[in-house]
Amino acid sequence: MLLADVNETFWFPPKASTFAQETDSFFMAIMWISTFFFVLIVGVMLYFMTQYRRRPGYRGDSRALHNNALEITWTVIPTIIVIWIFARGVYGYMDMVRPPAETIDINVTARKWDWSFQYPNGAISDTLHVPVNKAVRLRMRSVDVLHSFFVPAFRAKTDLVPGRVTTMWFEPIQEGIYDLFCTEYCGDQHSEMIKRQGVFVTSYDEYEQWLAEAAKPPTHPVAHGYWLYARRGCKSCHSVEPDRRIVGPSFAKSYGESLTTSTGESVVFDENYIRESILNPQAKAREGYQNASQMPSYQGQLTEDELMAITAFLQAMKQDDFISVVADEDGLTKEDAISLGFGDEEDSAETAEAGAQEETAEGDGTRPESEEASGEATSPDAEQDQ
Amino acid sequence: MSAVPADSARAQQEERENFLVFSKGFLSWALTLDHKRIGLMYLIGVMSAFFLAGILALLIRLELMTPTNTYMNNQTYNQIFTLHGAIMVFLFIIPSVPAALGNFLVPIMLGAKDVAFPRLNLCSFYLWVSGAIFFLAAMFYTGLDTGWTFYTPYSTTTQGPVVAATLGVFILGFSSIFTGLNFIVTINTMRPPGMSWFKMPLFLWATYATSIIQVLATPVLGITVLLLAAERLMHIGIFDPEYNGDPVTYQHFFWFYSHPAVYIMILPGMGIISELMSVHSHKSIFGYRFIAYSSIAIALFGFLVWGHHMFTSGMADVTTIIFSALTFTVSIPSAIKVFNWLATMYKGTVQLNTPMLYALSFIFLFTIGGLTGLWLGALSTDRVLHDTYFVVAHFHYVMVGGTLVGFLGGVFHWWPKMTGKMFSELWGKVSCALVFIGFNLTFLPQFVLGSRGMPRRYAQYVPEFQELHVISSIGAFILGIGLFVALGVVIHSLMRGRKAPPNPWGGATLEWQCSSPPPYYNFATPPRVNDPYDYTPLEYRDAERGWEYVHPPTTDTPATEPEPART
Ligand SMILES: [Cu+2]
Ligand SMILES: [Cu+2]
Numbered sequence: 001m002l003l004a005d006v007n008e009t010f011w012f013p014p015k016a017s018t019f020a021q022e023t024d025s026f027f028m029a030i031m032w033i034s035t036f037f038f039v040l041i042v043g044v045m046l047y048f049m050t051q052y053r054r055r056p057g058y059r060g061d062s063r064a065l066h067n068n069a070l071e072i073t074w075t076v077i078p079t080i081i082v083i084w085i086f087a088r089g090v091y092g093y094m095d096m097v098r099p100p101a102e103t104i105d106i107n108v109t110a111r112k113w114d115w116s117f118q119y120p121n122g123a124i125s126d127t128l129h130v131p132v133n134k135a136v137r138l139r140m141r142s143v144d145v146l147h148s149f150f151v152p153a154f155r156a157k158t159d160l161v162p163g164r165v166t167t168m169w170f171e172p173i174q175e176g177i178y179d180l181f182c183t184e185y186c187g188d189q190h191s192e193m194i195k196r197q198g199v200f201v202t203s204y205d206e207y208e209q210w211l212a213e214a215a216k217p218p219t220h221p222v223a224h225g226y227w228l229y230a231r232r233g234c235k236s237c238h239s240v241e242p243d244r245r246i247v248g249p250s251f252a253k254s255y256g257e258s259l260t261t262s263t264g265e266s267v268v269f270d271e272n273y274i275r276e277s278i279l280n281p282q283a284k285a286r287e288g289y290q291n292a293s294q295m296p297s298y299q300g301q302l303t304e305d306e307l308m309a310i311t312a313f314l315q316a317m318k319q320d321d322f323i324s325v326v327a328d329e330d331g332l333t334k335e336d337a338i339s340l341g342f343g344d345e346e347d348s349a350e351t352a353e354a355g356a357q358e359e360t361a362e363g364d365g366t367r368p369e370s371e372e373a374s375g376e377a378t379s380p381d382a383e384q385d386q
Numbered sequence: 387m388s389a390v391p392a393d394s395a396r397a398q399q400e401e402r403e404n405f406l407v408f409s410k411g412f413l414s415w416a417l418t419l420d421h422k423r424i425g426l427m428y429l430i431g432v433m434s435a436f437f438l439a440g441i442l443a444l445l446i447r448l449e450l451m452t453p454t455n456t457y458m459n460n461q462t463y464n465q466i467f468t469l470h471g472a473i474m475v476f477l478f479i480i481p482s483v484p485a486a487l488g489n490f491l492v493p494i495m496l497g498a499k500d501v502a503f504p505r506l507n508l509c510s511f512y513l514w515v516s517g518a519i520f521f522l523a524a525m526f527y528t529g530l531d532t533g534w535t536f537y538t539p540y541s542t543t544t545q546g547p548v549v550a551a552t553l554g555v556f557i558l559g560f561s562s563i564f565t566g567l568n569f570i571v572t573i574n575t576m577r578p579p580g581m582s583w584f585k586m587p588l589f590l591w592a593t594y595a596t597s598i599i600q601v602l603a604t605p606v607l608g609i610t611v612l613l614l615a616a617e618r619l620m621h622i623g624i625f626d627p628e629y630n631g632d633p634v635t636y637q638h639f640f641w642f643y644s645h646p647a648v649y650i651m652i653l654p655g656m657g658i659i660s661e662l663m664s665v666h667s668h669k670s671i672f673g674y675r676f677i678a679y680s681s682i683a684i685a686l687f688g689f690l691v692w693g694h695h696m697f698t699s700g701m702a703d704v705t706t707i708i709f710s711a712l713t714f715t716v717s718i719p720s721a722i723k724v725f726n727w728l729a730t731m732y733k734g735t736v737q738l739n740t741p742m743l744y745a746l747s748f749i750f751l752f753t754i755g756g757l758t759g760l761w762l763g764a765l766s767t768d769r770v771l772h773d774t775y776f777v778v779a780h781f782h783y784v785m786v787g788g789t790l791v792g793f794l795g796g797v798f799h800w801w802p803k804m805t806g807k808m809f810s811e812l813w814g815k816v817s818c819a820l821v822f823i824g825f826n827l828t829f830l831p832q833f834v835l836g837s838r839g840m841p842r843r844y845a846q847y848v849p850e851f852q853e854l855h856v857i858s859s860i861g862a863f864i865l866g867i868g869l870f871v872a873l874g875v876v877i878h879s880l881m882r883g884r885k886a887p888p889n890p891w892g893g894a895t896l897e898w899q900c901s902s903p904p905p906y907y908n909f910a911t912p913p914r915v916n917d918p919y920d921y922t923p924l925e926y927r928d929a930e931r932g933w934e935y936v937h938p939p940t941t942d943t944p945a946t947e948p949e950p951a952r953t
Contacts, residue, residue, distance in 0.1 A: 011837045023766050027837065030764065034757040041724060041753050045746060048731035052667070053738060060735035062921040064670035067729075071673065074725045075718065082714040085764050090707055092766025097703055145540040146633055148698060148773060152839025155770045159699045161634060162539055163627025166700040179848060183773040183841040185533050187540060188460050191844035294543055 016153035018171045022092050023155045099169035103137035110147040110160045111296050113189035114233035123215035126231045127198040130172055131207035137169040144296045148184035151199055159184055172201040222342040225313020226332045228306055241327045252323050255315045260287040274311050403905040419504035424511050425490030432486050435477035442470040447862040453849045463845035464531040471534035476558050477518050482793050483654030485565055488593050494897040495587050497578040497913045502571040506564050513561035521554025538625035538636040542618045552611035559608045566600030569593055580915035587895045587918040588677050592657025595681040599646045607643035634699050641692035649688040655792030659745050662795050663727045665893040666742035669734030670919040673726040680719035687716045697768045713763040720756055740814030744795030747822045751787025776836025779829045802890045806903040807883030813875045820868025827861025887932030892924050
């Protein structure tokens with residue numbers, strides 16, 4: 001059983017943020033009020049149904065009745081109750097929309113159908129890592145359609161609206177691993193736009209460690225390209241297994257192939273085609289994908305270096321051994337990269353995969369100064385348009 | 387004059403001239419101006435739409451038995467839930483009670499021969515038909531995947547037939563507006579002498595309130611879908627951020643219609659329940675004036691609460707709080723209506739027949755639907771529950787547990803009047819029990835799913851939720867069976883049903899004074915207008931004769947043809 005499962009109840013997921021206590025007890029308060037009225041109404045109904053049912057020898061009255069006292073009572077009492085409910089709802093809401101002065105600010109970008117999180121030190125990850133007992137503020141935007149950020153365990157939800165920046169905050173109070181859901185319908189893979197156990201609440205030290213680690217993309221272009229593929233949302237639409245179509249075409253064995261566009265032109269899947277596809281996806285669509293959900297443009301979101309890295313990665317996707325490594329369950333790990341010759345030899349303890357990083361992060365608490373610096377140097381300065 | 391002896395020459399003549407058979411042939415139906423025939427055609431239309439969308443619901447529930455894709459992929463799932471929602475809302479619930487039952491009942495309850503504008507009435511029926519065909523063709527041809535809400539910018543960028551579907555909605559909107567207009571004029575001008583506003587049956591009050599919303603709110607929907615189509619085709623830049631539009635603006639537009647539309651859906655259901663509770667309790671309605679006024683109050687307040695669909699969309703805090711407050715204000719009149727219905731039974735003579743059982747189920751289910759609205763109106767809990775299964779369960783309790791169950795109750799209640807046939811009480815009750823059990827089994831678990839965090843519109847979900855989903859699906863199939871039994875009951879009654887007396891339940895509203903089914907002219911002589919809830923002069927004879935007036939009601943009215951009342 002995960003730590004996070006503790007204090008899960010019949011009605012609620014774990015109480016992992018400061019909002020949980022108030023919202024849950026308010027939820028239960030409304031529950032008791034409602035139960036009272038429900039039992040009253042149904043009780044009276046059943047009683048009248050049996051007491052006054054048509055039967056031989058019984059003759060009911062049929063004239064109208066009036067009872068002012070009764071009518072006033074059943075107007076005034078519910079009114080008072082709903083005023084109380086309204087007020088307490090506002091009270092809880094004010095807490096939810098007023099972040100404290102000191103917060104850790106994380107930028108969230110949602111796109112069909114993935115999340116990416118940019119941390120204060122520039123690190124970008126597709127999972128959310130936050131320290132326990134620290135207020136976190138999310139600055140959120142969507143690059144395509146509406147999405148909504150919802151972590152049930154935090155009792156926190158806010159929509160991401162393209163063209164606007166929305167913010168929300170929460171303060172985790174329990175370490176553990178939680179789910180993140182998209183709750184605003186956003187198309188084909190809406191139900192896959194989740195981070196199953198992708199929200200990590202850890203101690204502040206562990207968070208800091210992870211952060212330092214995550215800020216460093218691999219330096220080898222192929223590994224870097226894969227790193228971007230996994231973090232910048234490509235993964236949710238493009239597979240790396242041959243012929244597996246998620247929404248867009250698979251990346252396996254594409255490079256160098258010549259293909260037909262929807263207008264019947266023939267193009268070669270080369271550096272320029274890749275570049276155009278990423279920056280201006282609607283310029284040429286591949287045959288058979290006219291009705292697919294549109295790829296968002298990455299214009300202004302990826303640097304030239306990153307485009308080159310992605311290109312290198314796509315080019316490597318020609319090789320069978322690379323494909324089989326990348327397509328297996330844990331993706332391209334550090335070890336895989338090294339064995340294929342794409343590794344960054346200097347820091348062999350590191351892994352390229354986000355999930356794997358999480359586990360190994362505890363292992364190497366202290367790292368040489370120099371690495372920190374190299375991490376800084378290569379850290380992506382993408383998302384500049386925020 | 388009422389209660390014509392069954393064997394009299396008059397009765398036989400009315401029998402020959404009943405609206406179902408007095409003229410024959412396809413054209414006599416297709417071009418009819420008779421509100422009763424139009425109502426019946428609507429009934430068939432909306433029921434077909436309902437069964438279509440209901441089958442889609444079962445497909446959805448079948449798919450959701452497992453956390454992963456079983457027989458539908460995500461895209462198909464999205465199209466199916468869109469179809470289900472869109473058909474249910476636009477083709478079934480909105481026209482169900484007003485267009486089908488309302489058309490049949492409004493003129494008869496007024497003792498009139500027809501609605502004010504019979505041609506307009508036929509016109510709205512054909513608008514409904516063509517809108518429906520347009521809409522369905524568009525959606526089945528390429529599959530629409532926007533959800534019934536058409537939220538932008540998804541709807542402006544997806545490949546589906548959005549423009550065609552919105553045009554369908556646009557046409558359907560006109561049908562709705564014309565029907566509303568017709569009823570407003572009919573009720574204003576054609577009340578018979580003696581029927582003042584406060585002598586009107588409550589069903590008419592509810593229809594009147596509904597019509598006001600239809601006329602005032604539907605144009606906004608029309609504008610919204612036109613703007614949406616324009617945005618899609620010409621990028622006018624109002625909803626799509628890529629062209630400097632704002633998606634939240636779309637939500638304001640959309641809910642400005644669609645929240646009042648919730649009352650288009652529920653108010654007529656409430657009207658039906660007011661009639662059913664009184665007639666089957668053989669007891670004058672408790673708090674007549676309150677129920678009448680509250681229908682209008684709900685209709686008007688309903689225009690001010692649309693923002694409660696957008697508590698997480700990033701509206702300003704003050705706006706959000708105001709919308710929450712306004713939302714709670716509309717809850718009070720609805721709550722009091724429930725108390726009034728219960729008080730109506732007090733000391734009455736409650737006959738637990740099929741329509742009454744449906745009415746009681748309505749009270750049970752609608753109470754749950756209304757109470758669960760408290761969680762969603764309150765801001766802090768709504769932030770958590772918004773767009774989860776809690777909301778799904780809540781609005782199904784209101785729309786299905788409320789409107790659909792009320793509609794079924796109404797269909798059973800007026801079935802003998804519409805067709806002249808009695809139905810099987812036993813099987814009617816069985817259908818009610820199955821619907822009741824199935825419905826609760828389907829939607830109660832969804833409240834728990836929602837509070838545990840299951841988002842709506844998910845084709846696949848995390849495995850923890852499976853157990854509750856399976857229970858819900860089983861419930862859905864029981865509900866489905868219940869509805870098919872109900873359908874079977876009415877079809878069986880058409881073929882084998884015993885002949886219905888003019889007044890099988892003991893109702894005092896005017897429709898029970900003409901024969902069952904009514905002659906095409908409704909009333910041979912103007913009916914006597916009396917208090918619609920005064921049951922004292924009615925006496926039960928036997929199954930064949932039903933209820934009859936022992937002494938003519940006292941209100942004296944001129945024995946002339948009912949002239950339009952001066953307003
Ligand atoms: Cu989504
Ligand atoms: Cu609403």
